[in-house]
Amino acid sequence: MPEPDVRILNRKAQVVQRLLSVLPADAVIHEPHETRAYECDALTAYRCPPLAAVLPRSTDEVAAVLRICHEEGVPVVPRGSGTSLAGGALPTADSVILGVARMNAVLETDYDDRFIRVQSGRTNLSVTGAVEEDGFFYAPDPSSQLACAIAGNIAMNSGGAHCLKYGVTTNNLLGVTLVQMDGSVLEIGGPHLDAAGYDLLGVICGSEGQLGVVTEATLRILPKPEGARPVLMGFDDNETAGACVSAIIKAGVLPVAIEFMDRPCIRATEAFAQAGYPDCEALLIVEVEGSPAEIDEQLALILKIARGFDPVELRESKSAEESARIWLGRKSAFGAMGQINDYMCLDGTIPVSELPLVLRRIRELSVPYGLDVANVFHAGDGNMHPLILFDANKPGDLEKCEALGADILRLCVEVGGCLTGEHGVGVEKRDLMHDQFTDDDMEAQLRVKDVFDPAWLLNPAKVFPLDITRSRRPVAAE
Amino acid sequence: MGAGMLSPRDEADLAEAIRGANTPLHVRGGGTRGVPAQGEALSVARLSGVTLYEPGALTLVARAGTPLAEIEQALAAENQRLAFEPMDHRPLLGTQGTPTIGGAVAMNASGPRRIQVGALRDALLGVRFVDGTGMIVKNGGRVMKNVTGYDLVKLMAGSRGTLGVLSEVSLKVLPAPAAAATLVLPDEGPDRAVRQMAAALRSPFEVNGAAYLPGQGTLLRVEGFADSVAYRAGRLRDLLDDAADGDGDVWTGIRDAVPLGRDGDAWRISVRPSDGPRVVAAAKADRWFMDWGGGLVWAALPEGTDLRARLAGIDGHATLVRAGFDTHARLGTLHPEAPALRTLSDGLRARFDPRGILNPRAMATV
Numbered sequence: 001m002p003e004p005d006v007r008i009l010n011r012k013a014q015v016v017q018r019l020l021s022v023l024p025a026d027a028v029i030h031e032p033h034e035t036r037a038y039e040c041d042a043l044t045a046y047r048c049p050p051l052a053a054v055l056p057r058s059t060d061e062v063a064a065v066l067r068i069c070h071e072e073g074v075p076v077v078p079r080g081s082g083t084s085l086a087g088g089a090l091p092t093a094d095s096v097i098l099g100v101a102r103m104n105a106v107l108e109t110d111y112d113d114r115f116i117r118v119q120s121g122r123t124n125l126s127v128t129g130a131v132e133e134d135g136f137f138y139a140p141d142p143s144s145q146l147a148c149a150i151a152g153n154i155a156m157n158s159g160g161a162h163c164l165k166y167g168v169t170t171n172n173l174l175g176v177t178l179v180q181m182d183g184s185v186l187e188i189g190g191p192h193l194d195a196a197g198y199d200l201l202g203v204i205c206g207s208e209g210q211l212g213v214v215t216e217a218t219l220r221i222l223p224k225p226e227g228a229r230p231v232l233m234g235f236d237d238n239e240t241a242g243a244c245v246s247a248i249i250k251a252g253v254l255p256v257a258i259e260f261m262d263r264p265c266i267r268a269t270e271a272f273a274q275a276g277y278p279d280c281e282a283l284l285i286v287e288v289e290g291s292p293a294e295i296d297e298q299l300a301l302i303l304k305i306a307r308g309f310d311p312v313e314l315r316e317s318k319s320a321e322e323s324a325r326i327w328l329g330r331k332s333a334f335g336a337m338g339q340i341n342d343y344m345c346l347d348g349t350i351p352v353s354e355l356p357l358v359l360r361r362i363r364e365l366s367v368p369y370g371l372d373v374a375n376v377f378h379a380g381d382g383n384m385h386p387l388i389l390f391d392a393n394k395p396g397d398l399e400k401c402e403a404l405g406a407d408i409l410r411l412c413v414e415v416g417g418c419l420t421g422e423h424g425v426g427v428e429k430r431d432l433m434h435d436q437f438t439d440d441d442m443e444a445q446l447r448v449k450d451v452f453d454p455a456w457l458l459n460p461a462k463v464f465p466l467d468i469t470r471s472r473r474p475v476a477a478e
Numbered sequence: 479m480g481a482g483m484l485s486p487r488d489e490a491d492l493a494e495a496i497r498g499a500n501t502p503l504h505v506r507g508g509g510t511r512g513v514p515a516q517g518e519a520l521s522v523a524r525l526s527g528v529t530l531y532e533p534g535a536l537t538l539v540a541r542a543g544t545p546l547a548e549i550e551q552a553l554a555a556e557n558q559r560l561a562f563e564p565m566d567h568r569p570l571l572g573t574q575g576t577p578t579i580g581g582a583v584a585m586n587a588s589g590p591r592r593i594q595v596g597a598l599r600d601a602l603l604g605v606r607f608v609d610g611t612g613m614i615v616k617n618g619g620r621v622m623k624n625v626t627g628y629d630l631v632k633l634m635a636g637s638r639g640t641l642g643v644l645s646e647v648s649l650k651v652l653p654a655p656a657a658a659a660t661l662v663l664p665d666e667g668p669d670r671a672v673r674q675m676a677a678a679l680r681s682p683f684e685v686n687g688a689a690y691l692p693g694q695g696t697l698l699r700v701e702g703f704a705d706s707v708a709y710r711a712g713r714l715r716d717l718l719d720d721a722a723d724g725d726g727d728v729w730t731g732i733r734d735a736v737p738l739g740r741d742g743d744a745w746r747i748s749v750r751p752s753d754g755p756r757v758v759a760a761a762k763a764d765r766w767f768m769d770w771g772g773g774l775v776w777a778a779l780p781e782g783t784d785l786r787a788r789l790a791g792i793d794g795h796a797t798l799v800r801a802g803f804d805t806h807a808r809l810g811t812l813h814p815e816a817p818a819l820r821t822l823s824d825g826l827r828a829r830f831d832p833r834g835i836l837n838p839r840a841m842a843t844v
Contacts, residue, residue: 113750115750157625168623171596190750190793191793192750192793193593194586194636194748197812197843198636198641199632199635200633200823201632206628207629246535249653253653254652291706293709294710349621349624351620353532418626419626420624420625421623423625437627440615441616444609444613445628447830450829463627
């Protein structure tokens, strides 16, 4: 991260005083032993306590905080629940963390127009929680959904396991209340379905807190399907599993999820959760939705296709209990890996057709580093999550792990994919942006930030390589 | 091709043409969508052809000038389709020519299925374009999940060629359904129609078309595998009174706003679905109908009528789709934005096209 601005550090008392003039005392955290709680997000390898952290309760309070920070020239790092795996909420010593966690109310629910409006600090799962008794749900389901906030989902354009059918956050976001760095409050979008002019909502979603602070969101909610049922398939090699995924999609079925696990991952989860998975090279879990008859119709077609690929195991769920068992291993995969090792979770996306090639190349790339890689991911949409296993206590292992991770992400770009499918760039992949984009490609993106945040004070050191943003970011006094 | 029309043969040539331009450019694909024109014509028609199609990955990449019909044909051969059902503007506008994929993207042209599968912008995975300075930019890609950098893909969808000229687009496509069914409910007025559509859209039966045509009634569509369609159509019949079987061809006319006829100005009004009847009552239109469960109202009014003044107090926006040059200039093609939003829009415009030469009047507001 860039060096902190000493002038700001020296003015801490004054900045804190001004923040206290617009917020209650319990909403301004500035004692060193307290700001430590905000020193990192879920990317714990990087840490730095902020100048202060504020926890406003309303859009007006957010606007007041931003106005002060704008006047003081203090960078602001927005934070939802702090579950970012990419360091999106990592502070610098001269920045104020603006946390929206206390803003978690449901503001409006409308089933006839099929939307819910919430304050952005509300957690993802509790959005569904607010409507599920009435037969609705909010579709994007990142695996951190119990903890992660809608604000962070919007910042990172979060996905989840069910994107093949329902899309990601941007496809389910109808409107936002956005506070700009200068404190002005904008309403963008709403319960209607398209933009009047430029699709500003589309560019705000996924901008990693660099264009404004979202305080309220209008989200599309969907009627819950009547039911869902998975089938589990085991294969002797990754190529066959990959070909089976393509064949299912080509046949006209649109499963709600297609999950893939490779042998290292199957073995680790089996040891951890005893889900009864077959010991094979590659395992697929394919889930379809609908009424019981519709599920039977789709599963019959999927099973017929799968048999053509000579699976070592084909297990159709016949009950809720069997469904839970099929999902048990997949859902415990990350926990299982964490049990046996430290790991780094990557997030590159590749064209589905390149799956076998990429899995083979990952194995080859990992050999010289002497590190193992386990794969568990959303195969339907090509969003891979290679888990690089390492030992955090072993000197040099983290660096090796990061180098291998960069190699794997470059491979994703090389085959026509991208660096990150749902976690975001943050600080983690910032310096790899050169591998995916030309300077002109990035210049076009930087212009958008110039328009929304001319002073470059919002989360300024993220997403783009520091060398190309240096001339735009505020200059720190040496 | 008309005299003096710029017709670059590839992306580099397009960039050269824009860099060399010293007058406003009127960007066109097939010229069917009635964007108010000014300046020298710049056609992307020669940037044509599907460059990649992977049915197993549900992905298609095509140059911007590729005729939509060519793309739809390629998809049909693999039993797939563009799920967002792009409008063909020719019946409404009386334009000639060949609709292109670039034109559809520039207009974010999305049909009845928008309520279930999303708009064109939701299916748009990546773009390549040349901005107003002649700089070539790519954004997004050809994979479904991609959060690498800012999403300029959405910004380009519906920007009517004012931020850059598209050279290539990549799209998520979907399987074509094996079967479809359309149900018709008797006409009992717009209020009742919107309530019926809401009841259908609230159900788990995956309704992907919900429209109301005065005089014909409420129309609902389900699509999918044969048994599933039969089941869901049956459940909808149980849910709603007096549903009869309808003809699926009706959806093409709804998509293309055919019920508005060829006379008068044509407006497209986007509101929260339950406000559809309020719009209808306030608009006092000569001809009108509702799509998107009431969220999209199409209305034909006498030439020069200021419909937006009649709709004051209803949230949403009204776009002038068919009108004379003077009416476009006097009323503005697009709905006026709130001042703070306009500042952002103007700022984007000024940075992507600092000389203001790309389709200068296409997004005009007053």
